[in-house]
Amino acid sequence: MxxxxxxxxxxxxxxxxxxxxxxxxxxxxxxxxxxxxxxxxxxxxxxxxxxxxxxxxxxxxxxxxxxxxxxxxxxxxxxxxxxxxxxxxxxxxxxxxxxxxxxxxxxxxxxxxxxxxxxxCAPSRQRGDALGGLDWGLETFATMATPAGTETIDNPRHLAGSLNEIRRVQRHISRKEEAARKASDKQRRFPVSNRLQREYERLRRLHRKVANQRHDFQHQTTARLVGQFAVLGLEALNIRNMTASGGQYKKGLNRSILDAAGGAFHQLLGYKAEEAGTWAMEAPTRHLKPSQTCHACGRQEKKPLGQRRHECPCGASCSRDENAARVLMNWAKQQLSGRERGRCVEGGKTESFPDDSARPVKRETHAIA
Structure with missing residues (x-):
């Protein structure tokens, strides 16, 4: 120099x-x-x-x-x-x-x-006293099973409401970019007009709106769940593998999986449970196989993704998501059955809360800490 x-x-x-x-x-x-x-x-x-x-x-x-x-x-x-x-x-x-x-x-x-x-700071949250299992999905965003019954949370499908407008803006951007390439004879680093800049801003605004809606929904939902449950069994998710293949045939399903953001949902639920001193435990999916295991007798049978009902020779009959949630609830109860603190009792309550925090799912840390 x-x-x-x-x-x-x-x-x-x-x-x-x-x-x-x-x-x-x-x-x-x-x-x-x-x-x-x-x-x-x-x-x-x-x-x-x-x-x-x-x-x-x-x-x-x-x-x-x-x-x-x-x-x-x-x-x-x-x-x-x-x-x-x-x-x-x-x-x-x-x-x-x-x-x-x-x-x-x-x-x-x-x-x-x-x-x-x-x-x-020393964060603290309101915590519940119920035992349950939660199955994340697309047909319904979440299905929770408790000893008293089941309840569901509807999938808001935030992206679907803005998808047509996003596609329209993307088509406008594509046409303007192609015209700019031809006019400048450059495939990269071509001059960007003010009209094209406005289209970029419109697209950013649409995606920002969807992201804010999703972020707000997941924060409110996870806070409510932590305030309701003391012990909650979850299914370990690998979103990358779930959306890694399929191509054109499966792109709609992949888009819905990413829109529901199951990984972010488990992450938020994990750290909020940790702050509240409750349990949010992820079950080993490959070993437990919640969707293929009967919650009543434990029999395992492979089901295609399109089969939305669980029917077992033992007489158990319910929706596929409800069955998975009940399997996760039973698994969570087994995990705590040998513990002196926080052991489960009749009625889905816990006698006491565990002193150690819930095992967090991958928790975000500050980039410069």
């Missing part, structure tokens, strides 16, 4: 917050550590990709008071966020549990900027 270039770089770095540059370097270090781990294990390496400005999602601060400060009241309702080099930004809302600000990450998503603040 020539001396002039070093001087310019030195002036550029002088105006940046030191903690933010350290966080960025840590992300780069983690990316290469994962790369070498995949190489060592013989997996597809996936060399870390260079991120230009339009792909860079944001930056972070790892210590409160160094480059950023959260200014608010005791209840932490509303207030101001001060960022170094940016200034003061008004914020709205409040955290469910107040605490001490620890880290902050500034993110750009779909053309909008957000600040994610991590607090050091």
């Amino acid at each position: 020539c001396p002039t270039g070093r001087v310019r770089l030195s002036k550029l770095l002088r105006g940046l917050n030191a903690q933010s540059t350290q966080v960025t370097l840590k992300r780069l270090d983690l990316a290469f550590k994962h790369f070498f781990r995949r190489v060592k294990n013989g997996e597809t390496p996936g060399f870390p990709r260079f991120k230009p400005l339009h792909r860079f999602k944001g930056w972070g601060y790892k210590t409160h008071g160094d480059g950023w400060r959260l200014i608010t009241n005791e209840r932490m309702k509303h207030g101001t966020l001060r960022l170094s080099g940016v200034g003061k930004i008004a914020i709205r809302g409040k955290p469910r549990t107040t605490g001490t600000p620890k880290t902050c990450e500034v993110l750009c998503r779909n053309g909008r900027w957000y600040a994610s603040v991590t607090l050091n």
Whole structure:
């Protein structure tokens, strides 16, 4: 690098917050550590990709008071966020549990900027006292079985309500992109007109609406379930494998699976159960086979996906989802039968709550912690 270039770089770095540059370097270090781990294990390496400005999602601060400060009241309702080099930004809302600000990450998503603040707090939630099993699905979003009976949660199918509009906007984008390629004689990095930019924004707005609807529904549903159940048996899900094949023939089903977001649902349910001190346990699907096992006698029989009723020679007859939920409930009861604390009693109640938290499903951690 020539001396002039070093001087310019030195002036550029002088105006940046030191903690933010350290966080960025840590992300780069983690990316290469994962790369070498995949190489060592013989997996597809996936060399870390260079991120230009339009792909860079944001930056972070790892210590409160160094480059950023959260200014608010005791209840932490509303207030101001001060960022170094940016200034003061008004914020709205409040955290469910107040605490001490620890880290902050500034993110750009779909053309909008957000600040994610991590607090050091002791969260607590209202918890229930019932025993149950939950089967996640598409026909109904969730089927819960308890010793007293079953109940269901309808699948809201958020994407289906906006799918026609999304397709219409995507067709407009495709036509405008093709015209821009022909006019500029470039297949990549062709000039983007203002009309095309507006179509991109329309598409982002539609997807953001669907994502917000799904996020709100899952948060409310998982909070209600944690407030109802003390012990809940779940089926371990592998969404990637469920949507990995099928091609054109199965693309509608794959889209519905991804729209229902079973992985995110289990993740939210897991950490909320952990905060409440209840149990949300995932059953080993390949061994238990909830959809193919009779809840009454334990007999296993392979059923095609289109068979929505469970009929067993022992006389058990119910819907496929209800049967799976009852199998998961029985499994959860067996898991706790040998424990002194939280053992199940008649009526689907628990005598006491376990001291150790529920085993969380994959829990999201802060990117710069």
